[in-house]
Amino acid sequence: MEKANTFTGKKIDKARIISLEKGKIPPQAVDLEEAVLGAMMIDKKGIDDVIDILHPDAFYDTKHQEVYRVIYELFQNSQPIDLLTVSSQLRKNAKLDLVGGDFYLIRLTQKVASSAHIEFHARIILQKYIQRRLISISSEIIEHAYDETSDVFDLLDEAETKLFEVTQGNLKKSSEGAGDLVAQALKKIQEIGNKEGMSGLETGFTKLDALTSGWQPSDLIIIAARPGMGKTAFVISMAKNMAIDFKHPVALFSLEMSSVQLITRMISSETGLTSEKLRKGNLAAHEWEQLNVKVKSLSDAPIFIDDTPALSIFDLRAKARRLVSQHGVKIIIIDYLQLMTAGNAGGGNREQEISTISRNLKALAKELSVPVIALSQLSRAVETRGGSKRPLLSDLRESGAIEQDADIVSFIFRPEYYGMTEWDDDDHTPCEGQGEFIVAKHRNGGLENIRLKFTGHLAKFSDLEEGFSSEFQSKMNDTFDPDARIEPKDAFGLGNNDDDVPF
Numbered sequence: 001m002e003k004a005n006t007f008t009g010k011k012i013d014k015a016r017i018i019s020l021e022k023g024k025i026p027p028q029a030v031d032l033e034e035a036v037l038g039a040m041m042i043d044k045k046g047i048d049d050v051i052d053i054l055h056p057d058a059f060y061d062t063k064h065q066e067v068y069r070v071i072y073e074l075f076q077n078s079q080p081i082d083l084l085t086v087s088s089q090l091r092k093n094a095k096l097d098l099v100g101g102d103f104y105l106i107r108l109t110q111k112v113a114s115s116a117h118i119e120f121h122a123r124i125i126l127q128k129y130i131q132r133r134l135i136s137i138s139s140e141i142i143e144h145a146y147d148e149t150s151d152v153f154d155l156l157d158e159a160e161t162k163l164f165e166v167t168q169g170n171l172k173k174s175s176e177g178a179g180d181l182v183a184q185a186l187k188k189i190q191e192i193g194n195k196e197g198m199s200g201l202e203t204g205f206t207k208l209d210a211l212t213s214g215w216q217p218s219d220l221i222i223i224a225a226r227p228g229m230g231k232t233a234f235v236i237s238m239a240k241n242m243a244i245d246f247k248h249p250v251a252l253f254s255l256e257m258s259s260v261q262l263i264t265r266m267i268s269s270e271t272g273l274t275s276e277k278l279r280k281g282n283l284a285a286h287e288w289e290q291l292n293v294k295v296k297s298l299s300d301a302p303i304f305i306d307d308t309p310a311l312s313i314f315d316l317r318a319k320a321r322r323l324v325s326q327h328g329v330k331i332i333i334i335d336y337l338q339l340m341t342a343g344n345a346g347g348g349n350r351e352q353e354i355s356t357i358s359r360n361l362k363a364l365a366k367e368l369s370v371p372v373i374a375l376s377q378l379s380r381a382v383e384t385r386g387g388s389k390r391p392l393l394s395d396l397r398e399s400g401a402i403e404q405d406a407d408i409v410s411f412i413f414r415p416e417y418y419g420m421t422e423w424d425d426d427d428h429t430p431c432e433g434q435g436e437f438i439v440a441k442h443r444n445g446g447l448e449n450i451r452l453k454f455t456g457h458l459a460k461f462s463d464l465e466e467g468f469s470s471e472f473q474s475k476m477n478d479t480f481d482p483d484a485r486i487e488p489k490d491a492f493g494l495g496n497n498d499d500d501v502p503f
Contacts, residue, residue, distance in 0.1 A: 027131040028060040032121045037067050038108040039115040041083050046115030050122045051075055058129040063099040066090070067108070076183055083109055130166055137162045157314055161367070164321045201248050201331055201371060204241025206463050207450045208437060212408070215331060215371035216444070220362040222337075222402055224376040224391065225412040226383065230435060231375045232257065233459040234412055235333050236265050239303060242331065244270075249302035251329040253316060255339035259305040263298075267291070269460040270298050276457075304329065312341045313360045324368050332368075334361070336375035337402070355401035362405045376402060378411070389418050393440050409441035414454060423451075435461060 036054075039046040056069045070089045074081050087105055090096040099105070141159050144150050200214025215221060225231045235252070242248040254262050268275045271294040277283060283291065304323055308315065316334070323329040334340070342353040342360075358374075365372040378395045391411040396402050403409055414435040415423065422428040435454040439447050453464045 026060070026135065027128040029124050029128050030061055030064075032125055033059050033061055033064045034108055034111050036118055036121050036125065037064060037071070038111040039118045040071055041081065041086055041105070041109050042112070043115035044081070046118045047071070047075060047081055049115065049119045053119070053122045053126060058126050060128065060132070063104070066095045066099050067105070070095070133166050137166070153314055157317065160318055160321065164325065167325055201242060202246050203238050204245055205238070205437070205450070205452065205461070207448075211439060211448050211450070212442070212445060215373070217369045217371060218366045219371045219407040220365050220405055221371060221373045221408040221410070222376050222396075222406040223373060223410050223412065224378050224396060226378050226391070228417055229412045229414055230454060230459075230461065231412055232335055233265070233454070234437070234461045235335060235373065235375065236262065236459065237269060237461040239333060240266050240269060240298070240301070243301035243303045244297050247302065248330045249304070249328050250331055250333065251304045251306070251320065251323045252333045252335065253311060253319070254305060254307045254335050255309060255311055256335055257307070259307040262305055262307070265459045266298055267295055269458050270294055272458065274457045275459065302327065310339065310341055313357050316340070317360065317364050320364060320368060324370060329370065331370055332364070332372045334372070334374045336377065338377050358401045358405045388424055389413070389415070390438070403441065406441065407443040408439065411438040411440060412436070413438055434464065
């Protein structure tokens with residue numbers, strides 16, 4: 001039944017009345033925003049507690065966004081922050097009237113008596129902001145999902161990327177001012193200066209770490225070689241060093257070998273027992289004891305192996321995001337690039353597909369802010385080249401885009417593989433049991449050829465000095481001459497070992 005309006009006497013149609021109770025208001029906490037801003041203007045401690053938690057967009061009220069932006073600006077310039085300085089800066093920015101003038105600022109400071117609980121309040125504000133972002137992202141996903149022309153895999157990747165950004169708190173910005181970037185760079189330089197050791201992730205190879213200062217976040221590192229040179233052996237040795245010695249969580253995507261084969265190689269390298277013995281289980285009593293004792297450190301290591309065959313770049317990105325988010329993975333290793341697929345994003349010929357994969361690996365390194373290492377095959381041009389078989393950048397297989405996208409391009413070279421007994425240097429030093437890590441491109445540093453020790457039967461690379469006793473070094477120095485040199489194994493009295501086969 002329709003009722004008459006008390007004031008006009010007209011009948012009211014209930015069906016046309018909008019019920020506010022059924023409407024939806026974006027998640028917000030305006031009262032807490034007022035309390036946080038007020039506390040920041042009356043107590044310096046409140047600024048220190050909040051400045052790293054919130055950013056201007058986290059505030060729902062646009063007035064509060066402008067006030068916080070000014071507070072942040074004053075903080076970046078090491079200026080005092082109080083009611084007067086905030087008011088003065090807002091006036092200078094022509095935003096004072098927009099926020100409601102001095103009266104509104106005074107009102108904010110009267111909302112609170114101290115900065116007690118300000119961090120708790122700030123985190124609630126951030127939670128409300130994240131809820132609003134999730135609503136916005138979900139709306140975009142729904143809208144695009146209804147578009148029949150959208151590629152479903154591109155849509156899925158875009159959705160996961162945006163959700164990962166929210167999870168990490170690294171929401172995309174359209175641009176950043178030079179002032180902010182300089183401040184960030186100076187802060188990073190100061191942190192590096194105060195930090196002991198490397199600025200990046202240590203590999204366990206002394207000379208390589210000295211050259212690169214460790215693998216740097218956001219870098220794409222290509223390690224290329226011909227089959228049999230020891231690409232997988234190198235990254236296995238490196239991953240083991242990083243996870244066991246430095247406790248860096250490592251993700252290894254193996255497209256060529258199974259996860260059990262990879263971990264068996266790591267066990268061989270860690271215990272000193274050959275892979276052949278481990279495969280056959282033909283161990284003596286003391287070797288079983290050696291295995292059980294030394295494998296403990298490997299079982300506790302933060303190493304995550306994924307052996308999905310023919311992995312697409314789309315699946316890799318999804319898996320990598322989860323590993324970084326859930327396990328705090330610090331470095332991603334792919335063995336190897338040419339076995340990956342570009343999925344629907346590839347198109348065209350194989351060269352274009354490799355270009356797509358390479359470009360996406362670099363984008364992944366930047367997105368996750370972790371170094372990404374991809375192994376790569378070299379073309380057969382190395383084998384047909386006369387004279388030195390050292391690889392060149394032009395030998396990168398299937399795509400020049402690999403060289404363009406990579407921050408570091410390196411090669412593994414073992415002259416012993418080609419039947420050589422000496423290095424092609426001026427001293428003609430022996431090359432048995434050695435390999436060379438050649439840094440051919442280094443976007444942010446120098447180039448160098450780093451020699452490493454290679455133990456074939458253990459599939460292990462290590463520092464060249466490692467494992468050589470002072471007695472052996474003395475014997476080498478006393479007896480060496482170019483025409484009748486003592487080979488390393490002869491000096492140890494071991495003779496030739498047929499188990500030293502390349503990996």
